[in-house]
Every structure is written in C-alpha cells, then in structure tokens.
Amino acid sequence: QKEVEQDPGPLSVPEGAIVSLNCTYSNSAFQYFMWYRQYSRKGPELLMYTYSSGNKEDGRFTAQVDKSSKYISLFIRDSQPSDSATYLCATHGGGFKTIFGAGTRLFVKA
Amino acid sequence: DAGITQSPRHKVTETGTPVTLRCHQTENHRYMYWYRQDPGHGLRLIHYSYGVKDTDKGEVSDGYSVSRSKTEDFLLTLESATSSQTSVYFCAIRDRVRDNTDTQYFGPGTRLTVL
Numbered sequence: 141q142k143e144v145e146q147d148p149g150p151l152s153v154p155e156g157a158i159v160s161l162n163c164t165y166s167n168s169a170f171q172y173f174m175w176y177r178q179y180s181r182k183g184p185e186l187l188m189y190t191y192s193s194g195n196k197e198d199g200r201f202t203a204q205v206d207k208s209s210k211y212i213s214l215f216i217r218d219s220q221p222s223d224s225a226t227y228l229c230a231t232h233g234g235g236f237k238t239i240f241g242a243g244t245r246l247f248v249k250a
Numbered sequence: 251d252a253g254i255t256q257s258p259r260h261k262v263t264e265t266g267t268p269v270t271l272r273c274h275q276t277e278n279h280r281y282m283y284w285y286r287q288d289p290g291h292g293l294r295l296i297h298y299s300y301g302v303k304d305t306d307k308g309e310v311s312d313g314y315s316v317s318r319s320k321t322e323d324f325l326l327t328l329e330s331a332t333s334s335q336t337s338v339y340f341c342a343i344r345d346r347v348r349d350n351t352d353t354q355y356f357g358p359g360t361r362l363t364v365l
Contacts, residue, residue: 172351183340183356236281238354242292
C-alpha cells in the first residue's frame with residue numbers, strides 16, 4: 141500500500157464548476173500537508189500548505205485536512221481553463237522527506 | 251521562484267552510456283533532492299543531500315549516484331543508462347514558508363530519453 145493514494149483521473153469539468161480533488165494517507169505521524177500544481181512540461185509549484193487538521197483558504201482554493209479519516213482535499217471554486225493541470229498532494233511529518241501522491245489530471249473546459 | 255536551474259533540459263542518449271544531470275541553486279539551501287516522475291508513479295525520490303558531501307539514498311536509488319562538492323550544485327549520475335531510466339528528472343530544494351512549514355520547491359525538470 142502506498143503511503144499516499146491519489147486518483148490519477150483525468151477529471152474533466154466545465155468552466156465555473158467546483159472541483160474537488162482528494163488524497164488519502166496511511167501514516168498518522170504526517171502533520172504537514174501540501175498541494176502542488178504542475179502544468180504540462182513544467183516542474184510542480186507549491187499551491188497550498190496546511191498544518192494538522194482544518195481548512196485553509198487562498199482565493200478560489202481551499203485546502204482541507206481531516207486527520208481522523210486521513211483524508212486531504214483541495215477545492216477549486218469557479219474553475220477556469222487556466223486551472224487545467226496535474227495536482228499533486230504531498231505530506232510529511234516534520235522531517236526532510238516528503239511523500240507525494242501520483243497526481244490527478246484536471247481539465248477545465250471553456 | 252526558488253532560484254533552481256537544471257541542465258540539460260533535454261537529453262537523448264544510448265543504453266550503456268554515462269549521463270550526468272546538474273542542479274544549481276542560488277539561495278544557499280542546505281537540502282537538495284533528485285526525483286524522477288513517471289506516469290502512474292508520481293514523484294519518486296532518488297537521492298537527497300543535507301549538506302556538502304552529505305548524501306543519502308531515496309526509494310529508487312539503484313543505478314544512480316550523486317555528488318555535492320559545493321552547496322549550490324547537486325549532480326545526478328547514471329553510470330550506465332538503461333531504457334528504464336527514461337523519465338523526467340526534477341531537482342528540488344527544501345525551504346521554509348511563512349508559518350515555518352518546511353516544504354520543497356522544484357526546478358524545471360530534465361527530460362531524459364535512453365534509446
């Protein structure tokens with residue numbers, strides 16, 4: 141079993157839709173949770189990060205962590221074609237190694 | 251932008267040849283990482299470094315070696331390239347974000363094809 145599981149998609153939605161991207165993880169020691177966005181043929185870029193459980197909002201993006209169920213979510217409101225990318229969840233327990241999900245490919249259709 | 255560059259950006263080579271990829275950073279970060287990214291596998295850690303001449307293996311280190319003789323440069327070497335090493339290679343550094351969370355920032359990647 142992988143330490144972080146993420147549905148690879150692809151996920152296709154119309155412009156303006158609310159997008160929900162999810163990951164599960166297995167190690168209860170993980171405390172820090174990140175979402176990266178990766179455009180085609182580019183490196184991953186940090187999009188959101190949270191510590192422990194709860195929500196964090198940044199513009200149209202909301203990151204949510206539920207440690208009781210080991211579930212990580214990213215919500216995108218009013219999705220735009222420019223949001224089309226691969227989204228990777230990531231986590232670590234405070235150390236220097238980060239565990240990444242395989243990434244979900246998102247397509248937002250105009 | 252964490253000031254990370256990778257070279258070359260693209261390379262095609264033949265099976266059995268040695269290949270060296272370079273990662274260069276300009277902001278004096280202590281930790282540097284090499285990942286490979288393949289469909290269905292996501293990012294997998296090859297090797298990492300926690301200082302000059304201090305390196306350790308990741309989960310997919312077989313067939314790869316690294317060196318770090320200067321803080322700013324982290325080299326990844328494929329001693330004898332194989333077709334299974336065809337991949338996109340990313341370098342990353344570890345840095346602090348606003349609320350003291352440590353996270354990683356990535357370079358633009360090197361696309362390697364082994365024929």
